Amino acid sequence: MATGWEGKLVKLVPLDVDQHLDHAVKWMNDPDITQYLLVGDFPMTRLAEREWFEAHSKVGGNDIQFAIETVQGKHIGFSGVHRISWRDGTAVTGTLIGEKGEWGKGYGTDAAGVRTRYAFDVLGLRILYSSVLAGNDRSLRMLTKAGYRECGRMPKRHWKRGAYVDEIMLYLDRESWAQPQTP
Numbered sequence: 001m002a003t004g005w006e007g008k009l010v011k012l013v014p015l016d017v018d019q020h021l022d023h024a025v026k027w028m029n030d031p032d033i034t035q036y037l038l039v040g041d042f043p044m045t046r047l048a049e050r051e052w053f054e055a056h057s058k059v060g061g062n063d064i065q066f067a068i069e070t071v072q073g074k075h076i077g078f079s080g081v082h083r084i085s086w087r088d089g090t091a092v093t094g095t096l097i098g099e100k101g102e103w104g105k106g107y108g109t110d111a112a113g114v115r116t117r118y119a120f121d122v123l124g125l126r127i128l129y130s131s132v133l134a135g136n137d138r139s140l141r142m143l144t145k146a147g148y149r150e151c152g153r154m155p156k157r158h159w160k161r162g163a164y165v166d167e168i169m170l171y172l173d174r175e176s177w178a179q180p181q182t183p
Helices: 017-028 046-056 107-122 137-145 174-178
Strands: 010-014 064-070 075-085 090-097 127-133 149-160 163-173
Touching: 010 107, 017 046, 017 075, 064 107, 075 107, 090 107, 107 127, 107 137, 107 174, 127 137, 137 163, 163 174
Parallel strands: 090 127
Antiparallel strands: 010 064, 064 075, 075 090, 127 163, 149 163
16 A cells, blocks of 8 residues: 555555645644634644554554545545444544635545545445534535435534534435446
8 A cells, every 4th residue: 555545636645754744733723724613622632642643544443544644645535434334344434624725626536536436445344434514515515426325414423613503414325326327
C-alpha cells in the first residue's frame, strides 16, 4: 500500500504523522468542520491527536484508518473502516473532508467508493454501516451516491451544540454494491 488505494479523484493512503497530523489538529479544532461530528466540541491538543494517530497507525485489529489525498497528493481528509466484526463480516465506516475549499467536489463520494471496494474486495466484509446526524445533508448525499441506503433513524440520539439531534443510520451490502447500477 505504498501508494494507497486509488479512485478517480482520490487515493486512500496510510496515516503518516509527518504528512497528516497538523491537518488533523487544525480540522478537529474547527467548529465548521466538526459541526456534525460526535467529536470536536472539546479542544483537541496536538498530543491527544498524536496519540490517536499512533494507536490507529498499527496494523491489525478491528479498525483501519486512511488519510484521503487527491490523486495529485494533497491531503484533504480521513476515511475509515471501524469496529470490524470479522465473525459477522460487518463494519462501521466514516469519512471526513477537512479541507473546506474541497467540499462539494465529489472527493467524499470517491473516497467512500474506494473504501467500499477495499472493505468488500480486500477485507471480505459483507455489510457496511454508517450514520449521520440530522442536518448533515452533504454527508447523507455522499453516502447515498456511494450506494448506502437508509435503514433507520434514532430520534434525538445525540446532544450537539444546544439540541438533541436524530441519528440517521445507513447500510450498504456487498450484493447491492456488486450489482451493475442502471442510470
